[in-house]
Amino acid sequence: MMRDSDYEFIRELVYSHSRINLGPDKKELVSARLGKRLRATSITSISDYCRYLQEKEGGEELSHLIDAISTNHTYFFRENEHFDFLNTIALPEMVKRRAKERWPRFNVWSAASSSGEEPYSIAITLAQFFGMTPSWPWRIEATDISHKILQRARIGIYREDAVKNVPAAHLRTHFQKGFGPQEGNYRVKPHLLECVTFRQLNLLEGSFPFTEPFQIIFCRNVMIYFDRATQTELVNKLANLLVPGGYLLVGHSESLSGIKHSLTMVKPAIYQRAHKP
Numbered sequence: 246m247m248r249d250s251d252y253e254f255i256r257e258l259v260y261s262h263s264r265i266n267l268g269p270d271k272k273e274l275v276s277a278r279l280g281k282r283l284r285a286t287s288i289t290s291i292s293d294y295c296r297y298l299q300e301k302e303g304g305e306e307l308s309h310l311i312d313a314i315s316t317n318h319t320y321f322f323r324e325n326e327h328f329d330f331l332n333t334i335a336l337p338e339m340v341k342r343r344a345k346e347r348w349p350r351f352n353v354w355s356a357a358s359s360s361g362e363e364p365y366s367i368a369i370t371l372a373q374f375f376g377m378t379p380s381w382p383w384r385i386e387a388t389d390i391s392h393k394i395l396q397r398a399r400i401g402i403y404r405e406d407a408v409k410n411v412p413a414a415h416l417r418t419h420f421q422k423g424f425g426p427q428e429g430n431y432r433v434k435p436h437l438l439e440c441v442t443f444r445q446l447n448l449l450e451g452s453f454p455f456t457e458p459f460q461i462i463f464c465r466n467v468m469i470y471f472d473r474a475t476q477t478e479l480v481n482k483l484a485n486l487l488v489p490g491g492y493l494l495v496g497h498s499e500s501l502s503g504i505k506h507s508l509t510m511v512k513p514a515i516y517q518r519a520h521k522p
């Protein structure tokens with residue numbers, strides 16, 4: 246069981262760095278979530294974990310702690326460098342290679358999609374890039390372990406403060422503003438909803454059910470929950486699902502250093518599969 250003083254320490258730390266306010270009723274939940282971090286850091290008690298966070302070396306662990314506490318936490322255009330990378334590098338490059346490679350479709354996978362903000366941000370980026378009547382069809386697969394969160398994602402309704410990172414012009418093009426009882430809500434328009442397929446999938450289980458490879462895979466802010474061996478297995482499975490020259494995007498707090506894989510890092514949190522020899 247977690248000591249009250251340890252809980253108070255975690256509570257204050259989380260609040261000061263993320264503004265997530267954990268009430269006294271969350272002690273059990275936090276204790277369960279910390280279990281994942283204890284396993285990942287090989288620390289055996291919560292008190293030792295708190296001491297580790299207080300030390301200098303624990304600085305990096307803080308972002309893992311926050312993510313562990315806020316499991317489904319996500320937002321539109323999170324880590325915007327990835328969307329800039331799509332616009333300026335990856336998409337123009339893939340368009341150039343398309344004819345030679347005979348790729349029938351441009352496929353993207355959001356591998357821990359949570360409540361949908363990530364795959365819809367990708368969809369907005371692709372819709373803007375390819376236009377409303379694209380000459381190259383594109384599709385987004387969005388998966389998550391949680392059935393409950395996927396239900397929310399499929400509905401595609403977000404509160405006003407959740408869409409604050411969506412540029413105003415994109416908001417007008419891709420969302421319907423609610424009125425009456427829906428005042429303050431924004432609904433993703435059907436043309437975007439139809440481009441995203443949501444399905445439940447546990448990244449740690451078996452083989453993946455896809456029949457086509459992906460030009461881009463987003464697997465962000467989920468690997469932090471896994472130990473090194475699991476991360477290694479997963480990264481290698483994801484790499485095999487990329488087309489040659491395809492990109493794997495991971496969260497900026499998730500380093501692949503220490504993991505044996507065949508990808509090349511092209512920028513922080515962006516990895517590329519080798520081109521065909």
Ligand SMILES: C[S@@+](CC[C@H](N)C(=O)[O-])C[C@H]1O[C@@H](n2cnc3c(N)ncnc32)[C@H](O)[C@@H]1O
Pocket residue numbers: 312315316317318319320323356357358359360363388389390391394446447448449464465466467470496
């Ligand atoms: C912090 S959210 C990340 C959402 C989004 N990728 C982002 O970066 O904003 C982590 C998501 O990973 C999902 N998740 C956790 N373990 C998983 C697993 N084993 N397989 C698939 N999804 C998992 C959770 O349900 C949660 O929705």
